[in-house]
Amino acid sequence: MSDEILFYDLPSRGKCQCWSPNTWKTRAILNFKGIPYKTEFTPFHQLQEKLKATGISPNEPGIAWVDYSVPAIRLPSGEHLMDSLKIAHALEDLHPSPSLHLDTALHEKTSLVTAKAAGPLLPVFMPIIGRSIVLDSDSEWFETDRSQKFGCSMAEFERTKGGQQAWDAARPGMEMLRALLTEEKKDAGPFIMGSVPCYGDLVLLGLFQFFRRLGIWEKFREEYGGEEVDKLWEGGKGWVERDDY
Numbered sequence: 001m002s003d004e005i006l007f008y009d010l011p012s013r014g015k016c017q018c019w020s021p022n023t024w025k026t027r028a029i030l031n032f033k034g035i036p037y038k039t040e041f042t043p044f045h046q047l048q049e050k051l052k053a054t055g056i057s058p059n060e061p062g063i064a065w066v067d068y069s070v071p072a073i074r075l076p077s078g079e080h081l082m083d084s085l086k087i088a089h090a091l092e093d094l095h096p097s098p099s100l101h102l103d104t105a106l107h108e109k110t111s112l113v114t115a116k117a118a119g120p121l122l123p124v125f126m127p128i129i130g131r132s133i134v135l136d137s138d139s140e141w142f143e144t145d146r147s148q149k150f151g152c153s154m155a156e157f158e159r160t161k162g163g164q165q166a167w168d169a170a171r172p173g174m175e176m177l178r179a180l181l182t183e184e185k186k187d188a189g190p191f192i193m194g195s196v197p198c199y200g201d202l203v204l205l206g207l208f209q210f211f212r213r214l215g216i217w218e219k220f221r222e223e224y225g226g227e228e229v230d231k232l233w234e235g236g237k238g239w240v241e242r243d244d245y
Ligand SMILES: N[C@@H](CCC(=O)N[C@@H](CS)C(=O)NCC(=O)O)C(=O)O
Pocket: 020, 021, 022, 023, 044, 047, 063, 064, 065, 066, 068, 069, 070, 071, 082, 083, 084, 085
């Protein structure tokens, strides 16, 4: 059995690199802790079959849209794990240093904030993912699947619910993000807690890298309108650099 972790990620068109804010949650931990891993890029249309074949139990209802989702990993022991939070706990147990500080539960606060700040932006980013990110071989699958989930074509989703109205709907989430990035600080450092990074920071850095990939980073910074986001990005961008192997 290999000493390396096998990490299941979603591929992208053109240069194949990580893009999903969900898979970034795990990849950023692997990068942050310096854990050896290799990536198994698996397109959407093969994901269910491939993860089912590992013997992993399907997601419990409410955890994801589907039975099998990424991030998923195979540990050196051969055990497969799925769901970013379960994986975070397992990696923290296996590689305690540097710590993710899961005991602070700041990642739970971060999840609430990202749901409020990024949830309303689905009509902005889903159509871009379909148009510019997923592989050509996934395009039809993505359009059909997401149209069923959102009740209209991605073009209509963008036209009727996207644009500035989506950014306006994200404003309360931006305010929650500002509170998260200012009210928990113990010193002047760039991370949620100040100079000590935690898992919540990695989740945010993955989201920022996703925005950059979609081409909406500048718009996000403009809408956020503060310096905390830039400081966090500068402090932690190294953990979301390795993205293509
Ligand atoms: N709560 C899960 C959510 C994972 C999730 O929804 N992953 C998406 C990737 S962006 C997925 O695998 N989707 C598969 C599909 O849509 O078929 C986690 O954080 O691990």
